[in-house]
Amino acid sequence: MKHSAVVPSFREDTNFAYLVGRVRALESGLLTQKILDNLLRADDLEQALRVIAEVPYWGTVLPSSVRSLQAIDEVLVNHYWEIVEDFRQYKVAFPLVNFFTLGFDFSFLKLALKYHLAKKDLEKSYPTTLESKRVLRFFSGEGGEFLPHHFEMAIRETLTVFETHAHNVQLLELVLDRFYLQEVYRIATTLESEPLRNWLFAFVTFAYIKAALRARCQGKKPEVMRFMYFANPLISQESFLRFMELPSDKVSELVGDFGFDFLFPQGVPFRDDSYYLAEVEKNINNYLMRFARSFRAPVFGPEPVFGFLFAKGVDVKNLRIVLEGKYFAFPQEELRNKMRECYYE
Amino acid sequence: MAICKVKKIDILAHRSLLGAIVSCLQDLGVVEVVTQENSSVALDVVRSGTSAEELERKIGEIRYCLEFLNRYRPEKPTFLESFFPQPIEVKKEEFLRQNFNYIPIYRACLSIEEQLNEIRATINRMNGNIEFLRRIQEVQLPLECLGETRFTFSVLLEVPREKYEPLEGKLRGIGKEWVAQTFSSPRGFFVVLLGHKDLEAEVRAILQELSLMPLALPQAFEGTPKEAREKLEARLQEASEERANLLCKALLYLRYEKDLKVVHDYYSTLLERERVESAILGTKEACLISGWAQEELVPLVEDSLQEVGREWMLYHRDPQENEHPPIDLRNGYWAKNFEVLTRLYGLPNYAEIDPTPFLSLFFFLFFGMCLGDVIYGIVLALLGFVAPMYLPVGESTKRFFHMLGWGGVASVVVGMATGSWLGDVFDYLPAFLGVVTRFKRALTVIDPVNNPLPMLIFSLGLGIGQVLVGIALSFVKEWRRRHFAVAIMDHLSWFIFLSSIVLYLLGMVVFGFLRSIAIPLVVGSALFLVATQGRQKKNPILKVLSGLLSLYGVVSYLGDVLSYSRLFALGLSSSIIAILARTLGALFGSSPYIGWLIGLAVALLFNVFNLLMSGLGAFVHSARLQYVEFFTKFYENGGREFKPFGYKTKYVKLL
Amino acid sequence: MLVDGLVFALCGSALAIGLAGIGSAVGVGIAGATGAGVMTEDPGKFGQVLLLQALPGTQGIYGLLAGFWVLIKLGLFGGTPATVTVAQGMQIMFACLPIAIVGLLSGIAQGKTSAASIGMIARRPEETGKAIILPAMVETYAVLALLATILLLNSIKL
Numbered sequence A: 001m002k003h004s005a006v007v008p009s010f011r012e013d014t015n016f017a018y019l020v021g022r023v024r025a026l027e028s029g030l031l032t033q034k035i036l037d038n039l040l041r042a043d044d045l046e047q048a049l050r051v052i053a054e055v056p057y058w059g060t061v062l063p064s065s066v067r068s069l070q071a072i073d074e075v076l077v078n079h080y081w082e083i084v085e086d087f088r089q090y091k092v093a094f095p096l097v098n099f100f101t102l103g104f105d106f107s108f109l110k111l112a113l114k115y116h117l118a119k120k121d122l123e124k125s126y127p128t129t130l131e132s133k134r135v136l137r138f139f140s141g142e143g144g145e146f147l148p149h150h151f152e153m154a155i156r157e158t159l160t161v162f163e164t165h166a167h168n169v170q171l172l173e174l175v176l177d178r179f180y181l182q183e184v185y186r187i188a189t190t191l192e193s194e195p196l197r198n199w200l201f202a203f204v205t206f207a208y209i210k211a212a213l214r215a216r217c218q219g220k221k222p223e224v225m226r227f228m229y230f231a232n233p234l235i236s237q238e239s240f241l242r243f244m245e246l247p248s249d250k251v252s253e254l255v256g257d258f259g260f261d262f263l264f265p266q267g268v269p270f271r272d273d274s275y276y277l278a279e280v281e282k283n284i285n286n287y288l289m290r291f292a293r294s295f296r297a298p299v300f301g302p303e304p305v306f307g308f309l310f311a312k313g314v315d316v317k318n319l320r321i322v323l324e325g326k327y328f329a330f331p332q333e334e335l336r337n338k339m340r341e342c343y344y345e
Numbered sequence B: 001m002a003i004c005k006v007k008k009i010d011i012l013a014h015r016s017l018l019g020a021i022v023s024c025l026q027d028l029g030v031v032e033v034v035t036q037e038n039s040s041v042a043l044d045v046v047r048s049g050t051s052a053e054e055l056e057r058k059i060g061e062i063r064y065c066l067e068f069l070n071r072y073r074p075e076k077p078t079f080l081e082s083f084f085p086q087p088i089e090v091k092k093e094e095f096l097r098q099n100f101n102y103i104p105i106y107r108a109c110l111s112i113e114e115q116l117n118e119i120r121a122t123i124n125r126m127n128g129n130i131e132f133l134r135r136i137q138e139v140q141l142p143l144e145c146l147g148e149t150r151f152t153f154s155v156l157l158e159v160p161r162e163k164y165e166p167l168e169g170k171l172r173g174i175g176k177e178w179v180a181q182t183f184s185s186p187r188g189f190f191v192v193l194l195g196h197k198d199l200e201a202e203v204r205a206i207l208q209e210l211s212l213m214p215l216a217l218p219q220a221f222e223g224t225p226k227e228a229r230e231k232l233e234a235r236l237q238e239a240s241e242e243r244a245n246l247l248c249k250a251l252l253y254l255r256y257e258k259d260l261k262v263v264h265d266y267y268s269t270l271l272e273r274e275r276v277e278s279a280i281l282g283t284k285e286a287c288l289i290s291g292w293a294q295e296e297l298v299p300l301v302e303d304s305l306q307e308v309g310r311e312w313m314l315y316h317r318d319p320q321e322n323e324h325p326p327i328d329l330r331n332g333y334w335a336k337n338f339e340v341l342t343r344l345y346g347l348p349n350y351a352e353i354d355p356t357p358f359l360s361l362f363f364f365l366f367f368g369m370c371l372g373d374v375i376y377g378i379v380l381a382l383l384g385f386v387a388p389m390y391l392p393v394g395e396s397t398k399r400f401f402h403m404l405g406w407g408g409v410a411s412v413v414v415g416m417a418t419g420s421w422l423g424d425v426f427d428y429l430p431a432f433l434g435v436v437t438r439f440k441r442a443l444t445v446i447d448p449v450n451n452p453l454p455m456l457i458f459s460l461g462l463g464i465g466q467v468l469v470g471i472a473l474s475f476v477k478e479w480r481r482r483h484f485a486v487a488i489m490d491h492l493s494w495f496i497f498l499s500s501i502v503l504y505l506l507g508m509v510v511f512g513f514l515r516s517i518a519i520p521l522v523v524g525s526a527l528f529l530v531a532t533q534g535r536q537k538k539n540p541i542l543k544v545l546s547g548l549l550s551l552y553g554v555v556s557y558l559g560d561v562l563s564y565s566r567l568f569a570l571g572l573s574s575s576i577i578a579i580l581a582r583t584l585g586a587l588f589g590s591s592p593y594i595g596w597l598i599g600l601a602v603a604l605l606f607n608v609f610n611l612l613m614s615g616l617g618a619f620v621h622s623a624r625l626q627y628v629e630f631f632t633k634f635y636e637n638g639g640r641e642f643k644p645f646g647y648k649t650k651y652v653k654l655l
Numbered sequence C: 001m002l003v004d005g006l007v008f009a010l011c012g013s014a015l016a017i018g019l020a021g022i023g024s025a026v027g028v029g030i031a032g033a034t035g036a037g038v039m040t041e042d043p044g045k046f047g048q049v050l051l052l053q054a055l056p057g058t059q060g061i062y063g064l065l066a067g068f069w070v071l072i073k074l075g076l077f078g079g080t081p082a083t084v085t086v087a088q089g090m091q092i093m094f095a096c097l098p099i100a101i102v103g104l105l106s107g108i109a110q111g112k113t114s115a116a117s118i119g120m121i122a123r124r125p126e127e128t129g130k131a132i133i134l135p136a137m138v139e140t141y142a143v144l145a146l147l148a149t150i151l152l153l154n155s156i157k158l
Helices: A017-027 A033-041 A045-054 A069-088 A091-117 A132-139 A149-164 A169-190 A194-218 A222-228 A237-245 A248-258 A274-296 A303-327 A332-338 B015-028 B050-071 B079-083 B092-096 B103-135 B161-174 B197-209 B225-278 B295-306 B335-345 B356-371 B374-390 B395-418 B431-443 B452-480 B484-509 B513-532 B540-550 B553-562 B565-589 B595-634 C005-041 C043-074 C086-123 C125-155
Strands: B006-014 B031-034 B088-090 B152-160 B178-185 B188-196 B286-294 B312-317 B652-654
Touching: A017 A303, A017 C005, A017 C086, A033 A045, A033 A303, A033 A332, A045 A303, A045 B050, A069 A091, A069 A303, A091 A132, A091 A149, A091 A169, A091 A303, A132 A149, A149 A169, A169 A194, A169 A222, A194 A222, A194 A237, A194 A248, A194 A274, A194 A303, A222 A237, A237 A248, A274 A303, A303 A332, B006 B015, B006 B295, B015 B031, B015 B225, B015 B286, B015 B295, B050 B103, B050 B225, B088 B092, B088 B225, B092 B225, B092 B652, B103 B225, B152 B161, B152 B197, B161 B178, B161 B188, B161 B197, B188 B197, B225 B652, B286 B295, B295 B312, B335 B356, B335 B395, B335 B595, B335 C125, B356 B374, B356 B395, B356 B452, B356 B565, B356 B595, B374 B395, B374 B595, B395 B431, B395 B565, B395 B595, B452 B484, B452 B553, B452 B565, B452 B595, B452 C125, B484 B513, B484 B553, B513 B540, B565 B595, B565 C043, B565 C125, B595 C043, B595 C125, C005 C043, C005 C086, C043 C086, C043 C125, C086 C125
Parallel strands: B088 B652
Antiparallel strands: B006 B286, B006 B312, B031 B286, B152 B188, B178 B188
């Protein structure tokens, strides 16, 4: 947007004024370490739910009548989705909210494709920006249906790969993941805010590292994982594959070369097991969170909105862990170990 | 001394007395109980805080009930009521014997809410179904006919006009074992197709080819769409009635609102006690309660404890250097109204001076100068002093109102001196009120609208005064702490230096003789500053240099003083806007017929707006001058509010 | 005479009222947008938000005041209009510039600070007092500019 000389560029950075105001108010409903501690200390699910009801904005989200685990899960996801969708209506925030809706969209696509290929119908509606009927019609190759370009490409390619590679369902996810990350990368390059761009780059890079480590754990072959890779300057295909090809004792060296030592738990040698993977995933999340905390400070601009949406997502993740843990009465310390860091300390 | 002196008290008692002593202390409400720190004796927590969670749960449940009832309350509280809720008055003995059982109400609220949620879900579903049935209402067939039998299948289709012919043609091509009944629809036709099962696959293929989707019924219906819809609508009506009934039922519980509120406060009081008890340490036989109490109230504590029993000892002592006693401000009748300003910035720490008495005087003056109009002042004073009498406000709100009231009083005084009575309205009074105009003129000392300089100088003079007072306070503070060197070299010297400059300036303008006194003082104190301000530096050259450099600090004082010019500017602005209101009013008033009415309305509107904006400005800027120009000279803050252990009530006022 | 001094004087008055008004309007607008965002989630904050939103409005008032002062000085409200030479008119116009320019820029800056303060009370309602002081710091310069304009106007003899 261009402006007259009298009011030079006062508008751009205040475009977000309204959203930042909303975010500031909503931030008081974010979980803090103290609330998490209280949650962990709760004796059972009921007590934990009561702790949540005390946090601003949560009382109405999780009414005390919600009791079953599935219902809680659904409520939490929908709550997050509603916020994301609400913020999506504002044109200024659209590009950055896109990042959050993409996550929902691609997990819906994965599910829908699997159901489609198994010739089953979807049972209920899922949070997504896509119209499920359209997507289904698109799957069945009906001409004339229009989907946003990247989804169209993703579905076509996935179906082609599926056909040409002996109906391997694993590939389906990998190809979709590739398109997801590619789209995230594209969003990152279009954002004007440098910190946000860097954050998204970090997100993509870590996603590859995470995927590579998970592949090691699950014994997936590097040739298969190749389907997940798109050409990008953040991490080369060669090093992505190297993560999977190297013997266990060399992996931490490679991570060190990237400068990502902090991802690995201190003092524990690298192992190819799910415990280690979970630790790395937690560290990645915590690193991204610490990065995102710097988004709290700006008064205008997209950062606080992005930071809040990310923090809300982490909150939902934390709550699911805690509430599920309380439902099955897991020991407190075990749960504490799984907790992600909070936006506000 | 405006910061209340407190004593550290330790009550050592037999375990059997613990409960009674805690009750006694809570009843007194004068002791702040703290956790015993760094004690050399190994002590255990007397009580584990298990029942605290129980209490929290209860409070949470009661709060849920109150929120639930609030949501469905038919008459919402008025604006004033929501700001100043009327407290419930309860006798203390009754309060403590509280045993209202809220659990049935809690259960009822829960079940009503659950039923309401269910009904809401049902209503949504029914609305969706009604919508669907309305869409296909042209289909004149009972809907239960749709479905499969052993040999037949049926589908309901909505066929756009242009696809009807191809569909018919294609169906003809596959055989004869089908029938179709057609009804018109807004977009073309509804077709109910009934066929033999053998044809099903082919029919579906045709449908796919033409991209026609069979309409799936969201649930089983009976009768034609119209009948089914009417039935549903009747059920919807029932559901709404049921909903209304439930809401009525919920409202019935509103009569327990008062009880719920009382019991809420009762449990919060218990919780408070529980929290305190978990801070008490002891052994198997004894317990130790430590806390802070105001000096003059220690004997009262001792007396009250006498009634509990005899197996206790009370030690009290003055706070030690490394301790941080809580702060309780004690100010006189007038100054206490301005405590809110000190609190806004942060309470003083125990080792310094309470700035409130000084601040109150300056704030009073400054507010008056910023608003500076007699009529506005009267309005504000009436509001400030009368409103708290009719509103059920707490002590702190009352003080805030009183502060505004005193601001109004100051404004009246300043307005009289500057001749601003709603701006210059009083100069234009009709002839028979000439006395008033003469009275006004007689009182006027300076007229800043026509001759602004004296008022500006007066503002700056006030600024110099406040800055000097600030430095003097800083000197007193350091002197009291026995930092004599700092007190003299950093504060007294500056005080003399600045005040002698002021004397010299005075001498240049009016009292010539002052110049001869001031010059040696200025030179002497300047030399003293140069000599002492570099004392932290080791290098002698640096010592002198930094001493010289310190004189540059005079610029920052000058900046501070200039900042007080806002007093003049704001005062002028409020009277000029008032003049503007009068002028515009007169302008509109000169038009014929109801012109005078419009003029009056315009003038009134402007004046109300001016009072609001200037009042806000007067408050904000007077406060700013205290914080930025005055407090920076001496004030450290960092104190913690004295919070005695007592009854914690939100809705209830104890008698 | 083609160009009367009155033209310049009125131009000054218009600048003071107009520019300072724009500054306040933009400032109040920014603060209002943030305030609306906060109140979307928490309508109970209306009082505090309104207070903070009003703060950047003072520049407009100062501008109006300066402009009005010029009009009074010119005797345009009742009384006989003073004759103004071109030099005097330009003097008046320049005297109006401090509040015009500073009002414009400080209004916008104060609006941003107010918006930030509204964000602050959204999270920490107990800090309303401090939140009000911060935007008031910006206003200092508008007050000083007003002072300059008034003193300058006062020194012009007609």
